[in-house]
Amino acid sequence: MKKSLIILSLIISALHVFAQDSNWGLRAAFDINIPGKIGGIADTDAGKLLKERYRQGYGGTIGVVYDHWLSGSIFLQPGLSLFYDTYSYKDLIIMEDEVGKEEKDPSLYKLGVRVPVVIGYSYDFIDALPMRVYTGPELSYAFAGDIRFKNRDQVGDWHLFGKDGEQRRFDVAWKLGLGVDFDLATVSIEATLGLTDLCPGNLSFRDNRVSVAVTHFF
Numbered sequence: 700m701k702k703s704l705i706i707l708s709l710i711i712s713a714l715h716v717f718a719q720d721s722n723w724g725l726r727a728a729f730d731i732n733i734p735g736k737i738g739g740i741a742d743t744d745a746g747k748l749l750k751e752r753y754r755q756g757y758g759g760t761i762g763v764v765y766d767h768w769l770s771g772s773i774f775l776q777p778g779l780s781l782f783y784d785t786y787s788y789k790d791l792i793i794m795e796d797e798v799g800k801e802e803k804d805p806s807l808y809k810l811g812v813r814v815p816v817v818i819g820y821s822y823d824f825i826d827a828l829p830m831r832v833y834t835g836p837e838l839s840y841a842f843a844g845d846i847r848f849k850n851r852d853q854v855g856d857w858h859l860f861g862k863d864g865e866q867r868r869f870d871v872a873w874k875l876g877l878g879v880d881f882d883l884a885t886v887s888i889e890a891t892l893g894l895t896d897l898c899p900g901n902l903s904f905r906d907n908r909v910s911v912a913v914t915h916f917f
Contacts, residue, residue, distance in 0.1 A: 722766035724885070726778065728912035730758040732786045735893065738903035752904075756786025756806070760813065764914060772821045776833065777814070784809040784906075805848050807859050811841035815874055829880040837891060839870045866897040870906060878914075885914040 734753035762780020769775055787806040819833025845859050858864045871894045878887030889912060893905030 722768075722916055724764045724766065724914040724916040726760070726762055726764050726780065726912055726914040728760040728889075728910040730760055730782070730784065731909045732756045732758055732784050733907040733909065734786055735905040735907055737898070751789055752791070754787050754789045754804070756784065758782060758784035758809075758908075760910065760912075762813070766916070769818075773818070774821065774831075774833075775816070775818050777816045780813050780815075782809070782811055782813050782839065784908075805846050807844065807846045809841040809844035809859070811839055811843070811868070813837055813839040817874055817876065819876070821880070831876075831878045831880065831885070831887075833874075833876045833878070835874055837872045837874050839872065841868045841870075844868075864899070866904070867895070867899055870895045870897060872906070872908075878912075883916045885912075885916070887912045887914070 733755050737752050760780050760782045762778055764776050764778040767775045767777075785806060785808045788804045790804070792803045815835065815837035817833040817835030819831050821829055821831040824830045841860065846857060846865075848857075859866055860868055872891045873894055874889055874891045876887050876889040878885045889908075889910045891908040891910065893907050895905065896903045897906060898904045
């Protein structure tokens with residue numbers, strides 16, 4: 700309940716900003732999810748393999764942004780979007796039964812909301828080709844997600860979120876971006892670096908992401 704109230708307050712704050720008369724945009728992005736290495740594991744030969752627990756995956760983001768020009772070429776851009784992330788375990792065999800069936804490298808997914816707030820600078824790289832650079836924090840909350848098993852009933856109580864889950868739902872990241880403006884559209888490439896330790900136990904883990912985005916302004 701407490702986490703839901705936090706997310707609700709973030710959404711209300713974002714909508715309050717969006718309610719002003721300014722430059723709205725509809726944004727869609729293709730995401731490459733790059734999970735970080737697992738921390739807190741001894742630096743042995745076996746430990747080095749365990750540190751690389753996840754393979755990279757893919758996802759998508761769609762939502763709205765708002766360009767608020769502060770002065771001259773400096774702008775503030777908050778946003779609100781839905782995301783869907785996927786990646787999988789790496790070289791992991793969970794079980795193998797007497798007939799040779801195994802649960803190997805299961806995938807996982809996350810579905811949630813993101814609230815980025817970036818500040819940026821727009822400049823003309825060459826004539827008629829304005830560019831923008833921007834950076835800022837991004838809050839996210841996964842309200843759904845789990846690990847996909849072929850034989851869920853045989854694996855047992857192993858989930859992505861929840862009391863005994865592998866990861867936390869709430870994340871804070873830092874975004875860096877470079878974009879090119881074309882009339883009412885912006886094409887950009889972004890890197891998002893996870894700041895929150897998503898592992899609730901003694902280990903540590905952070906999510907990272909590279910995205911290619913297109914924003915259409917109205």
